[in-house]
Amino acid sequence: MSIRTTTRAVLGGRLRSATGLLTGYATTSAAHLGAILADTQVLRHATKPALMPLLAAHSAVAAAAAGREAPRLLTPALLLSAGGDVLLQLGNDTAFLAGMGSFAAAHVCYVTMFVGQGALTERRRALLVAAAYAAAWATMVSRLWPDLGDLRVPVAGYSLLLASTAVTSAGLGLRTGLGGALFLLSDTLIATKLAKWRELPGHQFWIMATYVLAQYLLASGALRAAAEAGDARGPEDADSAEDAGHAGRPQTV
Numbered sequence: 001m002s003i004r005t006t007t008r009a010v011l012g013g014r015l016r017s018a019t020g021l022l023t024g025y026a027t028t029s030a031a032h033l034g035a036i037l038a039d040t041q042v043l044r045h046a047t048k049p050a051l052m053p054l055l056a057a058h059s060a061v062a063a064a065a066a067g068r069e070a071p072r073l074l075t076p077a078l079l080l081s082a083g084g085d086v087l088l089q090l091g092n093d094t095a096f097l098a099g100m101g102s103f104a105a106a107h108v109c110y111v112t113m114f115v116g117q118g119a120l121t122e123r124r125r126a127l128l129v130a131a132a133y134a135a136a137w138a139t140m141v142s143r144l145w146p147d148l149g150d151l152r153v154p155v156a157g158y159s160l161l162l163a164s165t166a167v168t169s170a171g172l173g174l175r176t177g178l179g180g181a182l183f184l185l186s187d188t189l190i191a192t193k194l195a196k197w198r199e200l201p202g203h204q205f206w207i208m209a210t211y212v213l214a215q216y217l218l219a220s221g222a223l224r225a226a227a228e229a230g231d232a233r234g235p236e237d238a239d240s241a242e243d244a245g246h247a248g249r250p251q252t253v
Contacts (some may be wrong), residue, residue: 015065021058028054029212036205045089051212052082059219068230071117071222077109078219100158103187107161110218111168117225119171129170133184137163140188147195155191162187169218172225179217186210 028047035043056078063070080102087099120126141156148155162184169180189207193199200206 015062018058018062018065021054021061025051025054025058025212025216032212033205033209036208037202048089048208049082049086052078052085052215055215055219056082059223063223063226066227068227071113071226073109073113073116074219074222077106077113078215080106080109081215097154100154104158104161107158107165110165111161113222114165114168114172114176117172117222117229119168122171126167126171130167133163133167136184140191144191144195147197148191151194155194159187159191165218169221172221175217175224176221179214179221182210182214182217186214 028050032044032047032051035041035047056075059074059078060070084099084102084106087095087102090096090099137159141159144155145152166177166180166184170177186207189200189203189210193203193207
């Protein structure tokens with residue numbers, strides 16, 4: 001079997017694995033949302049911790065199937081989100097604050113990753129988007145502030161990081177921008193619940209539906225941006241990098 005045939009077989013296997021993992025993410029998401037509607041606590045608690053690890057695995061394998069590496073901070077962002085998911089299920093104040101901290105760290109990963117991928121390259125557009133989200137953040141915090149009690153400062157600080165993810169994600173295109181906006185919407189719904197505002201019909205369902213879609217859009221958008229950056233460098237740059245790597249290795253006779 002030739003090297004080319006072997007490579008194709010390996011990449012084909014990775015592509016099938018990536019498709020299977022994405023199917024697993026979609027199926028688990030649907031099961032979790034169904035459990036919310038059916039008010040089945042056991043299934044809700046069983047499916048939620050599996051969501052982000054499945055998406056992280058899919059992202060890593062999908063990148064490998066395309067002959068690339070996933071952005072370095074993508075897996076940490078998704079696994080920190082998984083940690084937040086687990087902690088928020090515990091249902092006590094300490095776990096809630098720890099879960100918020102885990103999600104805050106995930107947003108730091110997202111913001112750093114998006115900036116590294118060129119999210120702020122178009123300065124004028126970035127400033128306009130930042131101004132819009134800043135206005136939305138200030139309005140949301142000012143409205144919620146009287147009803148948040150001891151959670152005022154943590155929610156305000158966390159929501160600022162969340163808005164930063166929304167701003168930087170918009171710099172990479174529609175897909176990631178929509179993901180950032182949906183993440184902001186999902187956590188705003190959580191904040192209104194914390195403030196004991198009147199809930200929407202199916203409130204928890206909409207929190208999780210927007211969340212799982214947001215995470216998929218952010219992850220897939222980051223992979224697409226990485227692929228486009230690799231294509232823009234072109235084969236000559238890749239060859240130069242490979243030559244540089246060979247130059248640094250000891251020669252064998």
